[in-house]
Amino acid sequence: MNYTKKEIKEGITIHNIITNKFKTNLYAVFLAAPLTREDVTKTALVVAILRRGTQNIKSQDLISKKLEEMYGASFDCGIEKTGDNHIMKFYLETINEEFLPKKEELTKKSLNILFDIIFNPLTQQGGFKAEYVESEKNKLKQIIEGKINNKRAYSFERCVEEMFKGEPYGLYKYGYVEDLEKITPENLFEYYKEFIGKCKIDIFASGENAPEEMIKMIEHNEQISKLKARAAVYVVDKTIPNEVSTKPENIVEEHMQVGQGNLVLGLRVNSKKENARFIASVYNAILGGGANSKLFQNVREKNSLAYTASSTFRRQKDAIFIRCGIEIDKYEKALSTIKEQVQDMAKGDFTEEDMENAKNLIIGAIKGTTAEQDSEITYYYSQELSESFTSIEDYINKIEQVSKQDIIELAKDVWIDTIYFLRD
Amino acid sequence: MEIIENSRIKEKAYIEKLENGMKVIIIPKPNLDKKYIIWGTHFGSIDNRFIMPKTGEEVFIPDGVAHFLEHKMFEQPNGTNSLDTLMALGLEANAYTTNDHTAYLFECTDNFYEGLDELMDYVQHPYFTDENVEKEKGIIAQEIKMYDDEPNWRLYMNAMDCMYKNNPIKIDIAGSVESISKITPEVLYKCYNTFYNPSNMIMVVCGNFVPEELLKEIKKRLLPKEAQDEIKRIYPPKENSINKEYKEVEMEVSMPIFAIGYKDMEGMENKSEIVKKHIAIEILLNMIIGKSSETYKELYEKGVLISQPDIDYEFSDEYAHITISGESKAPQTVKEKIEETVEKFKEDGLDNEHFERIRRKVYGDYVAEYNSVGDIARMFLADSMKGINSFDYIDEYDHVTKEYTEKILKNVFKKENMVMSVVKCKQDK
Numbered sequence: 001m002n003y004t005k006k007e008i009k010e011g012i013t014i015h016n017i018i019t020n021k022f023k024t025n026l027y028a029v030f031l032a033a034p035l036t037r038e039d040v041t042k043t044a045l046v047v048a049i050l051r052r053g054t055q056n057i058k059s060q061d062l063i064s065k066k067l068e069e070m071y072g073a074s075f076d077c078g079i080e081k082t083g084d085n086h087i088m089k090f091y092l093e094t095i096n097e098e099f100l101p102k103k104e105e106l107t108k109k110s111l112n113i114l115f116d117i118i119f120n121p122l123t124q125q126g127g128f129k130a131e132y133v134e135s136e137k138n139k140l141k142q143i144i145e146g147k148i149n150n151k152r153a154y155s156f157e158r159c160v161e162e163m164f165k166g167e168p169y170g171l172y173k174y175g176y177v178e179d180l181e182k183i184t185p186e187n188l189f190e191y192y193k194e195f196i197g198k199c200k201i202d203i204f205a206s207g208e209n210a211p212e213e214m215i216k217m218i219e220h221n222e223q224i225s226k227l228k229a230r231a232a233v234y235v236v237d238k239t240i241p242n243e244v245s246t247k248p249e250n251i252v253e254e255h256m257q258v259g260q261g262n263l264v265l266g267l268r269v270n271s272k273k274e275n276a277r278f279i280a281s282v283y284n285a286i287l288g289g290g291a292n293s294k295l296f297q298n299v300r301e302k303n304s305l306a307y308t309a310s311s312t313f314r315r316q317k318d319a320i321f322i323r324c325g326i327e328i329d330k331y332e333k334a335l336s337t338i339k340e341q342v343q344d345m346a347k348g349d350f351t352e353e354d355m356e357n358a359k360n361l362i363i364g365a366i367k368g369t370t371a372e373q374d375s376e377i378t379y380y381y382s383q384e385l386s387e388s389f390t391s392i393e394d395y396i397n398k399i400e401q402v403s404k405q406d407i408i409e410l411a412k413d414v415w416i417d418t419i420y421f422l423r424d
Numbered sequence: 425m426e427i428i429e430n431s432r433i434k435e436k437a438y439i440e441k442l443e444n445g446m447k448v449i450i451i452p453k454p455n456l457d458k459k460y461i462i463w464g465t466h467f468g469s470i471d472n473r474f475i476m477p478k479t480g481e482e483v484f485i486p487d488g489v490a491h492f493l494e495h496k497m498f499e500q501p502n503g504t505n506s507l508d509t510l511m512a513l514g515l516e517a518n519a520y521t522t523n524d525h526t527a528y529l530f531e532c533t534d535n536f537y538e539g540l541d542e543l544m545d546y547v548q549h550p551y552f553t554d555e556n557v558e559k560e561k562g563i564i565a566q567e568i569k570m571y572d573d574e575p576n577w578r579l580y581m582n583a584m585d586c587m588y589k590n591n592p593i594k595i596d597i598a599g600s601v602e603s604i605s606k607i608t609p610e611v612l613y614k615c616y617n618t619f620y621n622p623s624n625m626i627m628v629v630c631g632n633f634v635p636e637e638l639l640k641e642i643k644k645r646l647l648p649k650e651a652q653d654e655i656k657r658i659y660p661p662k663e664n665s666i667n668k669e670y671k672e673v674e675m676e677v678s679m680p681i682f683a684i685g686y687k688d689m690e691g692m693e694n695k696s697e698i699v700k701k702h703i704a705i706e707i708l709l710n711m712i713i714g715k716s717s718e719t720y721k722e723l724y725e726k727g728v729l730i731s732q733p734d735i736d737y738e739f740s741d742e743y744a745h746i747t748i749s750g751e752s753k754a755p756q757t758v759k760e761k762i763e764e765t766v767e768k769f770k771e772d773g774l775d776n777e778h779f780e781r782i783r784r785k786v787y788g789d790y791v792a793e794y795n796s797v798g799d800i801a802r803m804f805l806a807d808s809m810k811g812i813n814s815f816d817y818i819d820e821y822d823h824v825t826k827e828y829t830e831k832i833l834k835n836v837f838k839k840e841n842m843v844m845s846v847v848k849c850k851q852d853k
Binding site: 371 | 432433434455456457458505507508511512513514515516517531532533534559562563566567569570572573575676677678679714715716717718720721724725727730751781782784785786787788789791792794795796797821822850
């Protein structure tokens with residue numbers, strides 16, 4: 001096993017992944033807390049402010065200079081919605097010292113900068129630096145308003161919002177413009193301290209590191225040693241099955257100046273059965289996973305109704321989303337073709353070959369997890385959040401065991417919840 | 425096989441030019457589970473007029489043929505689609521068309537040789553009928569519309585329009601709904617027979633392979649075809665000025681987006697120096713508007729920029745230009761600031777510390793490209809199409825001095841060659 005983890009204090013865990021596949025080392029820190037309407041905007045804003053400066057490196061351009069000197073180490077951060085958690089993500093990638101033109105120490109330096117950014121922000125008079133808060137508020141506002149720029153992503157986001165109205169998962173991960181006004185440098189800093197004090201903290205290192213040394217180096221970092229043990233508050237990622245609904249589909253149509261229509265369908269899966277998430281993965285791959293899927297074949301290839309036609313499964317929410325870019329006047333035909341495909345699944349109208357193709361697609365993707373440092377980290381983190389551990393091998397086995405009967409049974413409890421259409 | 429090695433990043437490339445004229449490049453990666461193969465032909469959207477080497481016939485083709493051909497290659501006489509066949513094997517298969525090449529590829533962990541069978545079979549067996557060509561027009565028309573709604577694509581095309589009056593880079597890769605309506609099986613076969621000759625193709629493979637063994641497997645699957653002479657491509661004459669300084673359109677965006685361009689009149693004229701020049705330009709762009717630059721800092725603090733603009737240098741024998749693109753409520757301010765910074769750098773010379781720091785950063789960026797089999801293979805293919813050995817980007821690093829970079833600054837970043845394209849917010853929202 002190339003993966004080890006150690007909880008250094010309650011609620012704070014270090015994960016080490018040994019790999020010799022890359023020219024780089026990657027370090028990541030994830031802070032998880034429950035997603036709520038009250039805090040969503042503040043959490044998104046905090047991430048943006050943290051990258052602006054620390055007590056030691058007071059501005060973003062000084063941070064950039066440090067990183068550039070380290071052969072272009074790259075820092076990145078962002079906010080994610082994973083199930084009902086809102087997660088702050090911070091990454092730092094450096095070139096493995098072996099490949100530098102001249103030998104130089106980079107690991108310790110990298111960790112110092114990364115932890116400094118997250119846990120030691122620049123403050124003034126008991127708050128974040130006012131100037132940073134002001135400018136990041138403006139930028140966040142622009143990001144939220146910029147949602148409409150990418151029509152495909154926007155349509156998807158809107159379908160999720162409609163389908164999960166009033167629930168945490170329906171929230172927009174960047175928050176809401178109307179919240180920004182009430183936020184001050186002082187109350188945001190208070191919020192930050194509270195957040196850091198109780199969130200779940202996971203620190204990952206991926207590279208050719210000896211695990212003991214790596215863990216020791218992280219544990220002894222000044223910022224990390226200052227952190228207190230906590231009974232971390234977050235939403236354990238266990239699927240709570242949807243109740244089967246007989247409600248009619250919620251149809252939402254929105255108008256904008258577009259040449260192409262974007263159709264997104266939100267489906268719910270009632271997956272009470274054990275291993276349902278593996279069955280649903282295969283179901284999803286048959287329906288809309290790739291070029292062999294029913295959607296791609298029937299919506300795009302046979303009927304030329306769309307350029308794109310695919311589906312994705314969100315296991316944390318037991319939801320499947322179908323996404324198509326279609327000609328606007330072909331809406332009715334596209335919708336009925338999609339519905340036919342969903343009905344066919346429940347009728348068992350798919351072949352063993354379809355099953356095989358779907359499984360190969362999923363297994364290929366899961367095997368590919370270790371080919372990218374961040375996807376390997378993400379895999380282990382999602383295990384961590386679900387408080388269970390499925391190794392990559394187990395995962396593959398479980399996918400292989402899914403039978404046609406399993407899928408037909410599951411398909412009977414899949415129904416269309418929301419239909420969203422963006423048109424002219 | 426010829427072996428080229430880069431000791432600094434500990435990578436090797438095995439290269440073989442086959443008798444039929446095809447070039448094969450294999451980059452072994454013993455530690456990796458993923459394998460990536462890409463097979464490219466030197467035929468892109470800019471190649472719309474050429475002389476067929478065998479007959480001497482001069483051919484004009486409608487815009488969008490290279491891309492159309494790419495779509496059609498997957499279709500087989502027995503009704504199957506090779507993309508589906510590859511995906512069914514659990515491979516990530518795809519194809520794409522650029523300005524100067526078309527590429528067919530897949531990535532996998534298992535079933536590599538089954539995939540190789542299919543890939544080499546379909547690329548060598550075109551099958552075009554009136555019916556299947558007609559059907560494709562509907563699908564591609566949807567793709568064209570999708571791009572038309574894409575503000576960033578329009579922004580880029582308008583920037584090209586500013587820089588060039590009459591240059592094939594202005595052709596939309598997919599063509600237009602009108603131009604593709606003229607495509608027939610005959611046109612497709614003509615292009616296929618010309619451009620898909622092995623002498624016009626390069627194959628790059630990256631992953632855990634013994635190069636000699638893999639080469640044998642590749643040769644086994646090649647159909648006997650004779651090498652042909654070079655294809656004469658006819659392009660409009662080069663222009664030594666820009667077309668227009670500025671172009672704007674309105675679309676539904678929340679904030680204006682801009683693309684500032686510098687047309688580089690010299691381009692690839694000095695071929696032996698192109699890698700060095702490319703590195704120098706990357707360093708300069710980072711110094712001018714990169715994350716730690718004074719200009720970026722100032723614009724970010726004023727809220728004129730919300731994130732670092734994308735920087736790019738695109739070049740071939742027919743065109744060469746820099747683009748700096750991003751979002752801004754005041755694109756004109758960004759342009760003026762950049763102009764000012766360039767002039768200041770020219771007058772004062774580059775700061776030593778700043779130059780050295782950015783040079784390190786650019787080195788790190790090149791090394792990080794070697795993390796994924798896909799990035800490596802695509803990079804080797806794209807560079808080879810231009811006659812470049814990708815390792816040169818690592819080796820030339822030492823030779824890019826401050827003095828050389830200052831020279832490039834003066835030659836390439838000229839005020840009279842500067843343009844800007846803007847997509848503004850629609851007023852009647």
